[in-house]
Amino acid sequence: MFNKWINEPKYFNKEKETIIIESDAKTDFFVAPASDYLAHNAPIYAFDVQGDFTLECKVRPDFKAYYDAGAMMFYVDEKAWIKFAFESTDIGHPAVVSVVTDGASDDANGEKVDSPSIWMKLSKKDKVIGLYFSHDALEWRMVRLFQFDVKNLDKASVGLEAQSPAGLGCKVAFSDIKYTDKAVEDMRKGI
Template sequence: MEWLNEPSNWSHSDQRIIVTTAPKTDFWRMTHYGFIRDSGHFYFDQVSTDFVVDVQIKGNYKDLYDQAGIMIRADEKHWIKTGIEYVDGVQNLSAVVTHNYSDWSFTPLLNPPNIFQLRVERCQEAIHIAYLDEYDRYVPFRMAYFPVKQDIQVGMMCASPQGNGYEVIFDDYKLTKKAIGNDEY
């Protein structure tokens, strides 16, 4: 795995990665705010197949828009980030889909789990985002279009757009590659 915007403070052991985000980091393109940010932290693998990626996330979110989750990326203009985003003191399940311009969908987690389990699956041009609920069932959150491209980057993402940084822990990251068009994993 390799970093885009490697944080100055991070460590890993076995199945755990701990990151302290740098201040004023984010991924965003144009919509509503008019700016482009490509400064968030992204630890990724190159993938040329369909896949399923799972990770457990625990963050000490404290400032507006603190975020952590999974990202897939073709280039700086085509990417998806999804996971927790902290807004007005509430953890939100969030997804930003970017094709030149970013969109943002989110829903508040009124009883957020201590550890948030996230799954992203690529089936050709479709990206399926789901989270594990309190009954240990994966609940679909969003399906989004992502262009079929041979090589894309997939991995863990975190950022602190407004704050001075925070600590996030990623546990049990698992990337399972699948044959293109194969729904079995």
């Protein structure tokens, strides 16, 4: 399934069913809407996708600095991508964060998460993207549902990302990885 890197990691390992990715310092994917900050250097372990799909996994980042995160990425090119992250936010706690980039990035902090890991799910149906998270992989909460209508949508990749924009690096464990070439049946409920 995973067969290419978009930016090399500092460290990578596969341990049974767990993928470990560690980013270098000052790594991120973000195109600031209100400044000239631009970054597209975080490592993404990816594979090409066409049509509908769903990617799900458990994400456990080793948080050390603000913005350290483990994320799922839907990547078209440097100016068009979606980052769905479990991040150490600058509002004082880890949260589910989504960033949609079409030229410039938006940035949306979601719910506070008190556990060291969460399950995340990214699903695509035609041009509609659903982002969901769960504490137990049974009950899913929608974080965001939107249309992503960009050029070259049929030449995209999906993958796992580790980042550390303000820190010295972040190690992330991705486990319980499931992929299907179908969207979820209910795009609001994520099931």
